[in-house]
Amino acid sequence: MIETTWVHEMKLTRRTGLLAVTSMLVPGGKVWSNDFGASKGFPFGWPAKNERGGQPMPWQDESLNVGNFSGGIETFWPSSMVKAFNAPSALVRGEALPDRLGLRIKELQKKAGKPAVLVIRKGQISYENYEFGRNESMRFLGKSMTKSVLSLLTGIALEKGIIKSLDDSVGKYASRALEKSALSEITLQNALNMSGGANICIPNHCAAPRDDIEKWQWASSGHPVNRLRRTNVDRVLAQWSHGLKYPQGTRYEYNPVDPSLIGLALREATGQSLSNFASDVLWRPMGAEMDGAWLTDSLGREDVDGGFLATLRDWGRLGLLVANGGRANQKQVVAESFILKCRETTGIFDYLAPGKIEGKLLKAGYKNFFHLPIESATWLKFQGAEGQTILADQRTGSVLVVLSASGQEGYNGTYESIFADIVKLG
Known part of the structure; x- marks a missing residue:
């Protein structure tokens, strides 16, 4: 019998930029993806149970990591809030990285599964980039x-x-x-x-x-x-x-x-x-x-x-x-x-x-x-x-x-x- 588990897709609506959550059924045991979950819509949730009924940890299925690591885990794991103030410190854009270095980082992100990268120099942002559908509002x-x-x-x-x-x-x-x-x-x-x-x-x-x-x-x-x-x-x-x-x-x-x-x-x-x-x-x-x-x-x-x-x-x-x-x-x-x-x-x-x-x-x-x-x-x-x-x-x-x-x-x-x-x- 093939074990299955429900995981969730996280999508951004064009109009609001808010997260919409749907569900999908993923068959089998461990799932390892070379596209970091893109072909499944970046699902999040628990991995499929193994043949003994054991539940692997959320990061043991790489196809779930983009979704789980960018807030998805908060939907099924208990958590507490660390409250921010209503007047954040300034973190503005400054001089961009040289093209060669910026392109090197962006290529690393896409090929090696790095959804979010930030570079700060002289107190200002020199590089900020999100891949795999992630954005600046995600934890x-x-x-x-x-x-x-x-x-x-x-x-x-x-x-x-x-x-x-x-x-x-x-x-x-x-x-x-x-x-x-x-x-x-x-x-x-x-x-x-x-x-x-x-x-x-x-x-x-x-x-x-x-x-x-x-x-x-x-x-x-x-x-x-x-x-x-x-x-x-x-x-x-x-x-x-x-x-x-x-x-x-x-x-x-x-x-x-x-x-x-x-x-x-x-x-x-x-x-x-x-x-x-x-x-x-x-x-x-x-x-x-x-x-x-x-x-x-x-x-x-x-x-x-x-x-x-x-x-x-x-x-x-x-x-x-x-x-x-x-x-x-x-x-x-x-x-x-x-x-x-x-x-x-x-x-x-x-x-x-x-x-x-x-x-x-x-x-x-x-x-x-x-x-x-x-x-x-x-x-x-x-x-x-x-x-x-x-x-x-x-x-x-x-x-x-x-x-x-x-x-x-x-x-x-x-x-x-x-x-x-x-x-x-x-």
């Missing part, structure tokens, strides 16, 4: 770029005294939730560095591909047969029974536990949801143009591992905030000292320096939920699955945002090569 899922947003919120909480020190244990701020958890002694700093030591690893980062699925994904995102029901991220952390596999602060290992510990600590320390906190201290002060959204578990707790959505321009504002040392609208939104420490990998953090992390793509380093490109000591990088990327240069203030529906060309240095050419323009 795009950043996947693990979410962790860098979480990092900025941590820096703000530290500056405001909500968090006293990054050397504090997570348990200091979430003592009740982590009372019986082996994770309680992990420090905020080690969690920010993906160095908490929790006994877990994720696919492509270890030889046990089901480790993350069984220890984390089923509990935080739902079992494949019963997706999203009764999910509770805090319960996973509180009942962690897998222990630690190496001393914290000694080794980098990418995982979903460390960011979730930071998210828990911030919620407990601020006494509010991360969405509300982000609205008050980041989104509005930064001058966001439109509301952001944050995917949540069944209890409304934000998915800090990879669930933040924003428009292309607002992702650009986040990159610009980092490139400008935490400043936006003549205000210091995030302490410059925190931004600078994201590239500080001397002393006890030497093991995180570019070129030092074994197996790290492109020999990048890592600190405070930011990737550290080896190409330049003034670059910081937001990075997410399927090629989501923001590169920010603190010397020139240049920013490249790539919102992607496919991992093609996303991890082989193509973005870094393009960004190097952008930075050379000054």
Whole structure:
């Protein structure tokens, strides 16, 4: 028997530009498309169930990624709003990129599945282009770029005294939730560095591909047969029974536990949801143009591992905030000292320096939920699955945002090569 699943088509009407939603039935199991869903009208929704009745995650069918990653996922996954202000910061068009460079980016978008790309130079837009029927009003899922947003919120909480020190244990701020958890002694700093030591690893980062699925994904995102029901991220952390596999602060290992510990600590320390906190201290002060959204578990707790959505321009504002040392609208939104420490990998953090992390793509380093490109000591990088990327240069203030529906060309240095050419323009 062929399994089927309902997915939805998202179309723009010529008259209003609003989204119209219809449904279509897609047969079979995994669907991989070399046209990124164009032949199906860029559907969105859950992929078809497998022969065992299991429900793959929404990004495991590439033909759904354009639709899911540009707001479609918000129609079937619980989320909370990150409210913008009614007076966004100016982000106007400036000098365009040289034709050669602009054409190179546009060709990358069409061939490698990059629906939205933005380049900011000298505080102005030098390139903004949408492909595959996307537009400037759509929110795009950043996947693990979410962790860098979480990092900025941590820096703000530290500056405001909500968090006293990054050397504090997570348990200091979430003592009740982590009372019986082996994770309680992990420090905020080690969690920010993906160095908490929790006994877990994720696919492509270890030889046990089901480790993350069984220890984390089923509990935080739902079992494949019963997706999203009764999910509770805090319960996973509180009942962690897998222990630690190496001393914290000694080794980098990418995982979903460390960011979730930071998210828990911030919620407990601020006494509010991360969405509300982000609205008050980041989104509005930064001058966001439109509301952001944050995917949540069944209890409304934000998915800090990879669930933040924003428009292309607002992702650009986040990159610009980092490139400008935490400043936006003549205000210091995030302490410059925190931004600078994201590239500080001397002393006890030497093991995180570019070129030092074994197996790290492109020999990048890592600190405070930011990737550290080896190409330049003034670059910081937001990075997410399927090629989501923001590169920010603190010397020139240049920013490249790539919102992607496919991992093609996303991890082989193509973005870094393009960004190097952008930075050379000054």
